[in-house]
Amino acid sequence: MVGGVNTATFYASYLLLHPHMPYFLAYTIAFVLSMIGSFFMNTYFTYRTKPTWAKFIRFPLTNVTNYVITSVGTVVLVNGCGMSDKIAPLVAALAAIPFTFVLSRKILTRTA
Template sequence: MTAVTTDTSSEPTATERSRVGRKDLWQIIKFGMVGGVNTATFYGCYLLLHPHMPYFLAYTLAFVISMVGSFFMNTYFTYRTKPTWAKFVRFPLTNVTNYVITSVGTVVLVSGCGMSDKIAPLVAALAAIPFTFVLSRKILTRTA
């Protein structure tokens, strides 16, 4: 009778799982910090542009400006990866989900619910945070 051996070399140890868990948690915290700065940038741009154009155009321009800042803050700070042109080109694709969620949310909140067009973009942005984290992490940490 032979002894059955199980090769566990491919399974992470408890220490490795703990390290990965802490790394993930720290990335989520840093993503939240970048998101706070990015939201302030977006909102500041939105408020500056809003008096000079329709709210949705101001919203869209502020979104694009803050997305460029978000790319650099997330590459350098959150994921500690090198920004490349390939990542920069792909990064907006990950924000399509964010844009759709926040755009639809903003319009629904303003037009459908009567919420102030100055507050609605902030409320709508909260719903997009989990989706944006997952997608940006996938794009920015993927090796091209």
């Protein structure tokens, strides 16, 4: 559920930003915004843990994998496969969900 809400938030942000800037800049800003939301949704709902500054600072590390997969995927789908730059980020984001889930679980449930 959290992954679906986060993906929808990312995609809605992307579509709102896309007309005003190049697609990859809109993608990056939407990604950062959704990552912040993802931290809080995963902390409270998925793993039922307390958010801390330490977790918040480490959490983006889990999303480096997500960012790389979705960034490369988006560029390949747009430039290499001719997919619409409005659809490609969503397809790439869906492919990255399992990787992000495993890594965020490790960060958010790890005991200090």
